[in-house]
Amino acid sequence: MERYLYLISNTKSLTDFAENGALHYARTIVEKTNFKKIFAFGCSGDEKHHIIKPIYVDEQGYTILQSVENFQNFSAENIDRYYREQVLGETPVETLELEDILKKSGELHEALRNYGQLGDNEKPLVVSAILLALCNEDFKIETLTGDDKNTDGNKIFTALSYYMDKVEVTPSTKKEKVLAQFNLIKDRTILSQIDQRLQKTPLKYFTEYLQKNILATIKANSTEDILGRFYGEFIRFSGGDGQTLGVVLTPAHITELFCDLIELKSADRVFDPCCGTGGFLIAAMHKMISQADADQQESIKKNQLYGLEIREDMFSIATTNMILRGDGKSNLENFDFLKQNIETLREKKLTAGFMNPPYSQAKGKDTAHLSEIHFIKHLLDSLADGGRCVVIVPQSTMVGKSKEDKKVKEQILKTHTLEGVITLNKNTFYGIGTNPCIAVFTAHKPHAKNKYCKFVNFEDDGFVVSKHIGL
Template sequence: DIWVHELLKSAKIQLTYQGSDVPELEKALKTASKADTGKAGKPEFIGVVKNFVLVIENKAEVSQHAHRDNDGNLLDDTASKQAYALNGALHYARHIINKTSYKKVIAIGVSGDEKRHLITPIFIDDSLYPRELPNVETFVSFNEANIDHYYHREVLGESSNEEKTTAEILKDAQTLHEMLWKGGLTNQEKPLVVSGILLALREESFKGFSVEDLTGDSIKSDGQKIYDAIKANLTRADVSPETKRDKILAQFAVIRDNRKINDRDSKSGRTLLREYTEFLRTSIHNSIRYAQSADDYLGMFYGEFMSYSGKDGQSLGIVLTPKHITELFCELVNLKSTDRVLDPCCGTGGFLIAAMHAMLQQTDDETEQRAIRKQRLMGIELQDYMFTIATTNMILRGDGKSNLHNFDFLAQPASKIQKDMPCTVGMMNPPYSQGGKEDPEKYEIAFTEHLLDSLCEDARAVVIVPQSSVTGKTKVEQAVKKSILKKHTLEGVITLNNNTFYGVGTNPCIAVFTAGVPHPKQKKCKFINFEDDGFVVAKHVGLVDNGTAEDRKQHLLDVWHGRTESVSKFCVETTIEAEDEWLHSFYYFNDEIPSEEDFRKTMADYLTFQFNMITHGRGYLFDNTKNDE
């Protein structure tokens, strides 16, 4: 009861223990006896969240979780309802439906303890037909913030709002890609044109730009007008020094200089640039609230453009990080508003956007928020056009772009980076598959070491890399792992869903370190199998939440931060050596004690096999007679 109470408290749900402070429910419980005697019944916890009743029955042993008939249906005889958690919870749910005005009940059976347990929800409405839902690890799906989403996704089978938004964005990206294709733009130029137009549209509110001014004028082209608006907005956003502004403007010159997108069509009388700008203003600029979300919209567009062109950025080692991973990074390191964050391979700026979003949510002080934007977000990007996209992204989010730099991270001494931009948190998704005998410094694990060396002492660092990089498949990588442990501490590694980078074919993991502190010999690291993260591949959309992602993430964070225990199947805590493969699969051992039912099934299978062999004349396989000789 205490453990379940703590789970409810952690999920910010208030239910009443063995009774209800809701008069209608309290009255119904007076006749809710599981023995059907008409006397009182007392579920462990009951209460109302929005218009849903939650009722929980819990038992101390997993063997008391549920009692079913041969077809898998929950039995409703008195003995089953009294002895088994799920049967009892369903009994109370049916009684509430029959005796109250509440017509949506989620009955939850809980069995076991903090380490080994089962938590099974059942939804029931006035049809009285119970719908058993997938097991959960926490109650976070049932709190006020999440229960509607859970109901629509798990019970009604509808797409989540997030999925609809993602689908709409990807549909816009597809439409826009087809429009950009008409202009003969290269893969690098497409996202630059999009980001440049979005910057120009910001000048509309200052009367410095208007879509209606894009008339295809032969004296001052549409591209020149957009270019001038971009220049004005970069100045207005205080992008400095001037050399940085000039470098960014040079990338946007394609908008001004590409004849094909500036020429007026003889039939429509409009330029392709006018079409692009109208589409972006209608579908993106006016509908997406940039500053209120951790979404990397330009990153999504970029990834979509790459996929339509038959490439995914792997030739450059570019693998864009999904939003749920960038947000998870912030939570794994307990990101604070006072932290200074460095992403040395910032790409389109996804980690910095997530970090800024998380940090701004922690304070209402305008001076503090300005300091976050201006002083606490550091990014480095080698590719000129990616640097331009990242800068645009940060401007669209309301500043934060002043500490983005366009240079080769690996070419800079770690001590110089540490001095010039001292940071307390490092986040990185390094270029993939770039290392080799000729370029050993480009191995993902070598990028990781350089990041750790570049951070302040006691800084937290979190990286997402291919699993192969932490196994040490080459001698160089093994040597780097040994070098890392001499200077830094490995906190743990989380094995991720193989579809995290959908369509790329990389099996990723997250590694978390403390920088500048040599790894203690007896330090116990956490190795977690988070392959079941609640995300699945949806046709034409990509990776989406199947309704359990919030629950799965909450359980991961509870285990990672030591708020709850877990079975070794999910998490192993152990000391390590540099030569080890730093993955859950390397350290995993099965510590689950077989149940009596498991033992009986195994023995039955064995005896069936033995009988089958004897009847086929192979009884000698079971002859245990020893030869004295």
């Protein structure tokens, strides 16, 4: 690790004076000591309201950096990265990886459309099916020859089905539902016929591409929901945004933030009732496993992650996501959350609830029960006593869109506690146009009249919008 020296100049009011003083001392240290890389800080204000202005100083000069809230970036484990990104201007590794993933999703989108004539919702299913087949060690790409009788689609379908048996995907009804979504891999004739432009079948081309470019990244157990990214990108490339069905997938940094907000532990039982492609469950699994020994890790995967998803295609993608991360036994079910019995869910003793519910589905009296606040109440009612709940919803949800919603809010506070609301960056859902916030609750603990609820403005979250990528 590089050697850095920290220098702090403090004043209660004059920001410029604090910065000038810090800069003066830092220059003197560079000139007269062996320390040649200095982080100096001009601090002004008091404990509650303050400005911390970092200044980087070396023999070439100085750079005034963006203000920070605290000194966390300058700890021993974070300082090198901060220096590389903020001083040298290097692109973070995660951003480079994400840029590469999104580039590949664009290439894959074009191939699936041009060679497979696949629809928006079919593309991620074909990708999921092939990835599962590639996990089967007995499956060989060389066998994809365009045979008319035992087609390439049949070979891939057989391989993925065998692999699902091998990893013991349970219950059997779950496997059958997923396989039903993957039927198109063998039923779509064009996928298994040799395309003269490729000199091979589209399925062989897709399989080679995924093995070379994608499989290793997913199996490396990245916290990034790559299949979810593909799903979102396929929709975007086709000119949609997913909003017509309320589909707004959650960015990775938000799924990780959820885990941190409630200090998720290895003993928790996590529930996502609108799990989409599985982003929250993936983040929770990583957080919990990082705290667990080998025996407990197996229990986390098998017994402590629960998810519901109403859409068959997303349910299949979420199941694939978990299988690829070594968890074929996760408790994912293809059900409508709002129709699930509260007491039955309570029997699972769920201690943590994460949710990004469908947005803007309440269009009138007939659909009023589909508003985001109804999803929140149902989730809170489903959790164990003292369970922690984190949701991300449009800001309007927490204000109350209608008289009906305001009544539901009152009902929630009679039974549960609202701990805090966090206003997020307007570009959290890049390109969607939703102003989101996070709400944190404690379940089955009535909100006390003298309870202080925290309101946090986190719009300046330090993330920068990258074109075509988002935060």
